[in-house]
Amino acid sequence: MRIRVTLSGPLREYYKSNRSAKNEFIEMPQGANVSDLLAGYGIPPQKVHLVIVNRRKAAVHDLLNDGDHLWLIPLAAGG
Amino acid sequence: MNGWMGTILTVDLTAEEIHKERLDPELARMFVGGRGMAVKILFDRMPVACDPLGPENMLVFVNGPMTMSGALSSGRYMVVTKSPLTGTICSSNAGGYFPAAFKTAGYDAIVICGKSEKPVYLWISDAHVELRNAEDLWGMDTRKTVEVIARATHRQARVACIGPAGENQVRFAAIINDADRAAARSGVGAVMGSKNLKAIAIRGTGGVNIADPEEMLRVTVIADHIKKSDLGFAFKEFGTPLFADVMNAANIMPTKNFQEGFFEDADVINGAEIIDRTLVRSKSCYGCPLACGRNTRLPENAMYRGRGDGPEYETIYSLGSNILVGDLDALTKMNYICNEMGMDTMDAGTTLATLMELFETGRVTEVDIGFPLPWGDAERCIQLLQMIAQGQGFGRQAGLGGKYLADAYGAPEVFMGSKGQGFAGYHPRAMVGQGLLYATSPEGGNHTTGNTIQHEINGIPEPMDPLTPDGKPELVIMRQNETAFVEACGVCVFPYMLMEEGIEILAGLYSAVVGIHHSENAVRKIGERVFNLERVFNSRLGFSRKDDTLPRRLTEVPHGEGIGEGNIVPLEKMLDRYYALRGWGPDGVPAPAKLAELGLG
Numbered sequence: 046m047r048i049r050v051t052l053s054g055p056l057r058e059y060y061k062s063n064r065s066a067k068n069e070f071i072e073m074p075q076g077a078n079v080s081d082l083l084a085g086y087g088i089p090p091q092k093v094h095l096v097i098v099n100r101r102k103a104a105v106h107d108l109l110n111d112g113d114h115l116w117l118i119p120l121a122a123g124g
Numbered sequence: 125m126n127g128w129m130g131t132i133l134t135v136d137l138t139a140e141e142i143h144k145e146r147l148d149p150e151l152a153r154m155f156v157g158g159r160g161m162a163v164k165i166l167f168d169r170m171p172v173a174c175d176p177l178g179p180e181n182m183l184v185f186v187n188g189p190m191t192m193s194g195a196l197s198s199g200r201y202m203v204v205t206k207s208p209l210t211g212t213i214c215s216s217n218a219g220g221y222f223p224a225a226f227k228t229a230g231y232d233a234i235v236i237c238g239k240s241e242k243p244v245y246l247w248i249s250d251a252h253v254e255l256r257n258a259e260d261l262w263g264m265d266t267r268k269t270v271e272v273i274a275r276a277t278h279r280q281a282r283v284a285c286i287g288p289a290g291e292n293q294v295r296f297a298a299i300i301n302d303a304d305r306a307a308a309r310s311g312v313g314a315v316m317g318s319k320n321l322k323a324i325a326i327r328g329t330g331g332v333n334i335a336d337p338e339e340m341l342r343v344t345v346i347a348d349h350i351k352k353s354d355l356g357f358a359f360k361e362f363g364t365p366l367f368a369d370v371m372n373a374a375n376i377m378p379t380k381n382f383q384e385g386f387f388e389d390a391d392v393i394n395g396a397e398i399i400d401r402t403l404v405r406s407k408s409c410y411g412c413p414l415a416c417g418r419n420t421r422l423p424e425n426a427m428y429r430g431r432g433d434g435p436e437y438e439t440i441y442s443l444g445s446n447i448l449v450g451d452l453d454a455l456t457k458m459n460y461i462c463n464e465m466g467m468d469t470m471d472a473g474t475t476l477a478t479l480m481e482l483f484e485t486g487r488v489t490e491v492d493i494g495f496p497l498p499w500g501d502a503e504r505c506i507q508l509l510q511m512i513a514q515g516q517g518f519g520r521q522a523g524l525g526g527k528y529l530a531d532a533y534g535a536p537e538v539f540m541g542s543k544g545q546g547f548a549g550y551h552p553r554a555m556v557g558q559g560l561l562y563a564t565s566p567e568g569g570n571h572t573t574g575n576t577i578q579h580e581i582n583g584i585p586e587p588m589d590p591l592t593p594d595g596k597p598e599l600v601i602m603r604q605n606e607t608a609f610v611e612a613c614g615v616c617v618f619p620y621m622l623m624e625e626g627i628e629i630l631a632g633l634y635s636a637v638v639g640i641h642h643s644e645n646a647v648r649k650i651g652e653r654v655f656n657l658e659r660v661f662n663s664r665l666g667f668s669r670k671d672d673t674l675p676r677r678l679t680e681v682p683h684g685e686g687i688g689e690g691n692i693v694p695l696e697k698m699l700d701r702y703y704a705l706r707g708w709g710p711d712g713v714p715a716p717a718k719l720a721e722l723g724l725g
């Protein structure tokens with residue numbers, strides 16, 4: 046299945062294409078979850094504060110579906 | 125005195141008189157400094173019913189006992205006055221290096237009264253205080269003003285000034301210090317303009333006495349971990365613009381005047397894009413390791429030219445997603461214009477958003493404005509911002525702010541703000557505590573009086589459902605009280621309101637600076653006192669529950685997809701509990717028993 050991945054802020058260093066990408070598409074096997082995707086990227090889970098799938102909060106054990114847009118976001122604050 | 129400099133300077137512009145008085149230790153003990161001390165000064169010395177743009181209004185520049193103390197992020201000052209935008213008390217806060225000069229020149233507060241007959245600026249070099257003619261500076265932008273005054277006074281002088289927007293009394297005019305830092309909100313620059321005061325330039329060479337330097341060092345070591353944390357790293361690398369990713373991903377980034385929460389082009393105006401396209405360097409205020417400021421320059425291939433600071437996250441929302449401008453160069457140019465003209469980027473943006481919606485619905489026409497103003501038209505926005513600052517054509521009307529425009533053109537519901545001040549970049553339908561904060565802030569739709577993002581979005585210290593009213597009155601009261609203390613101290617809210625143990629650390633630092641032990645609860649009580657006095661100030665003017673409101677778009681129209689799907693802000697339910705917990709009457713007016721408990725009876 047095809048997943049659209051957006052890596053926010055410092056996590057963009059983990060893009061497979063290039064660090065200035067806005068997002069990229071990757072292939073994942075059926076039944077893969079967020080944790081599998083993190084492992085595929087080599088992103089330590091503690092660097093990810095929020096996982097958003099299709100604009101909703103998700104957990105690392107949540108299963109992914111074909112066409113999902115997944116955002117990985119570090120701890121951030123505005124103001 | 126330890127922490128405090130011990131002197132309040134009063135400048136009567138009408139009489140051209142300068143007066144120094146010793147700081148009353150009881151005023152310092154009860155209200156600390158900053159926002160707290162200033163509201164007490166205004167409450168005692170000024171007729172609260174005065175015209176905000178009349179000579180009776182007072183403009184208080186104030187730092188705090190922690191400013192320049194060596195504590196983490198201690199380079200802040202505030203401008204406190206009665207706001208011409210909201211008609212309420214207001215406190216506008218800025219960093220940079222002006223606050224350090226102000227403090228080390230030997231003053232806790234500068235109280236500006238009256239109105240000068242001609243434009244003047246105030247020159248302070250330690251004990252020397254002088255009013256100087258500023259007729260040649262009138263009309264000058266803020267960057268040029270800083271340069272000219274530094275040449276005329278001292279190369280180490282730090283300058284806070286207004287630009288043309290303040291001179292023309294734009295209701296959301298800012299006071300800009302060090303050329304790029306802004307005491308932006310609530311129209312404090314218009315008050316300065318109404319007094320014919322162009323600038324305050326200060327050179328300070330003194331120091332701040334610390335009661336217990338060893339204890340100070342010990343607590344500072346504990347606090348220093350924030351700069352080594354992931355959050356500290358993210359702040360320095362990406363600044364507040366990183367937050368655009370969080371808000372947009374979760375569908376909480378106000379878009380198209382809060383009609384939506386997701387902006388398709390957010391990834392070309394976010395923190396990463398700034399690094400790749402415009403960033404020159406991260407920039408810090410005095411004594412701050414976070415360095416969240418963005419010093420930027422528009423690249424050679426841009427349509428516009430300029431160099432300066434910004435944008436911050438709030439500007440990315442207000443002059444980006446909320447008016448559908450997905451062009452970093454244009455957004456940055458608008459930020460530069462606001463800084464140079466001396467305007468708040470946030471209310472500039474909410475005013476433009478209000479106008480764009482009025483234009484879309486045909487209530488305001490091309491004939492009124494002088495040109496069409498469709499969503500996302502950056503060129504026209506740039507043109508209109510200049511007209512607003514200069515008071516030209518339709519710009520004079522637009523300079524009265526979004527609420528004025530929405531009321532004047534028969535659609536009050538399209539202004540996205542509270543008490544006349546536009547909201548910050550957090551959609552309350554998907555974080556309802558922030559909605560309660562906006563409704564109850566003493567100065568209207570302002571996030572800085574107790575932002576709830578750390579709890580509602582980041583889930584720190586523990587996960588919290590952002591969609592329900594459960595626990596939100598308690599949360600908002602705690603954040604409002606803590607923030608009031610932080611801003612009384614003269615330090616930045618970022619480290620102290622973001623670290624889990626921030627208030628504990630600040631209480632320890634405050635105790636070490638002033639030499640009197642204060643527990644966490646003791647400093648929260650001081651914050652509660654400050655917040656209540658602000659509420660009393662507003663109550664005397666007739667503000668009550670009827671003014672603690674949000675637009676129908678937030679309380680009746682369900683949120684679109686994403687985290688907040690289908691949600692609205694249950695404001696009335698939260699308000700009942702909020703007032704009860706505050707010890708206020710159901711009308712939102714502080715009860716005598718609460719005021720007596722806080723020493724305000």
